[in-house]
Amino acid sequence: MGSSETETDETLESYGADVGRQAGPVTQFHEWFLIQGNRLAVAGLVSLVIFALVVALHELGVINFVNPNSVTRVASGMIAGTFSLVTLVVSVNQLILSQEFSSAGKARDRFESVVDFREDVATEAAIPATPAAPTRVLDLIIESIRHEAVQLADTVADNDDREVRETVTRYTNSVRERADRVDETLEQSSFGTFSAVSAAINYDEAWQLYVATHLRNEYADSLTPAATEQFDELIGSLKLFNVAREQFKTTYLQRELTRFSQLTIYCGVPSILSAILVGLLYADFAGPSVSAAVLPYVVSVLIVVVLSPLALLVSYILRTATVTRRTASVGPMIPQKDPDEGPFDVEYGEDR
Template identity: 30%
Template sequence: MSGNPEPASSADDNADADDADSDASTADTMRERAGENRAKLWLLLRANRLVVAGVLTIAVFVAFVAVAVAFSPSLAEKVGSSDPIETMFASMITVIVTGTTLVVTIGQVVLTQENGPLGDQQERMNDTLAVRDTIAELTGSPTPTDPAALLDAILGAAARRARDLNESVRERAGVERGETAFREDVDELSVSVVENADDVRGQLDGAEFGSFDVVFAALDFDYGPKIGRAERVAADHDESLTDAERDLLGELKESLSLFGPAREHVKTLYFQWALIDLSRLILYAAVPALVVAGLTLAVVDAGTFPGRTLGVDHVTLVVGGAFAVTLLPFSLFVSYLLRVLTLAKRTLAIGPLVLRDSD
């Protein structure tokens, strides 16, 4: 990622709630605003979800074996004197079947919201085309159909307006006219928009929808605080602005405000995409999990895997491995849910509203 290694949060993306007379601002990256370290955000958002699920599965196996070895009597002795395997894996079979059915059902319920009568679908299409016409009018070119290119076009329009506004003010405003504060405020707004937009456009370049790359890059543009800053410039320096500059400032604000719903739309599509992937992966993982649970229940007993390696009973390793595999559907669910909930929390608000501290 170029420039900003972490995505910006939408809860942080939104304009500050400080006093209108103060010059409050937020950082561009999520880590800077949220005060969270790089490793944590990588785990929650950027890391491959299958890798996260695999790590969770391995962690369960290691923890199971460590606890089984640490406590006395050993698992092998317990298996010989009672039947903990039957109790454990009979319950796991029930959990796998019930949990898989529930997750897939929830996915189907969410996806059914996309279904509807012809009139509703036509209304959705009309609304979509109306927004595309607005974007095309703003950018001066046909609206792209690729999600990354769509966001890039809006950011490009915002950066151009910011540059034009700053150039116009620089050409006529000066210290001798007592407009130093006006020029500094416009320059601060322009630099903030242009630098942030250029960084995010660099991240969007080559990003493909379906992966997390497009949403991850889009989160790094904190459009909300910039809308608030543009409003303060208009309110504080209305007398200093020419009619042309008011138009440029209005177009800049319009560009920033269009980025919000466009990003939310892309985020919503990603949520649905991820939910479909999650449901499919859980179905894939449920079959081997059921097979392993059934085989362990039917085959493994105190004498099936005799002996020890490095002081660990073989039966402990087998039962721990089987238990970890049966939890694989749950590990997948946790890995996807960590990303979705983190993304949802950081995009709770749309527009000029900050849900965490700003400077």
């Protein structure tokens, strides 16, 4: 298993994002900006930064708003860019909607698979039926994982092999600790907010599944049948969580992208009108129709409105891309892990 206590502990650690662990202000802002923050607030922050940047460049003398030809060319480019962006978003929305259309056979298969999954969750949690609320489903699976970890620790508590007893206990303690953090997050969340999905995404059940499988097979000769069965129960609960996480993540992202499409259409018309207004400000042969003192600020505000669809695009795509990147795994196949990041040392033919 390893030559030292530290090495053994590392093999039991999760290398995913850790729910509930405190971080520094920079890390907290980074997480808020990427996935945790309200997307409209993030888009507003991006727009505010653009406004401050344009005004600052004007105050420093880097740019000016005196030459009408330059400003009108920029306005024309912004109109064309806004049309292209809105068209792209509409295409994305159509792609999302196309996933909702299916034949009777495919709809039945999808429905039956969801029913089978819900029955598995109900059986695992020992309840009559699985709740309809997604957060409650995740909470039940987390409760099952915690329960199976406690049962596993109790089962190996009397094992004669000290290494088995201590290693499995450390592993189950880690599973329980992380399950408690996710449970606290889920209790304060609803499916309409991203915090519930974020808790599911950050819970690194893939690594726990990998460790459980390795420990079960590594200590197969030292484990009692009851302990082996308990390992299987824990592995089954972790698999259920993986399936639930993928289902709810997909559903949420569909809703998220659909909402993004709506907001982009809402912002598209004001954006195009603002770009046109920028050009009309310089349509008079005598120069801009507003005073030179306020002109830079008026044009800066209009530019921010023109770029509002782009700010929305940045805020929503950052979240969807981050979520997809952090969940780019199937079971214990974890491409985002470094090969040297605490895996168990194994060699071909070791069990022969």
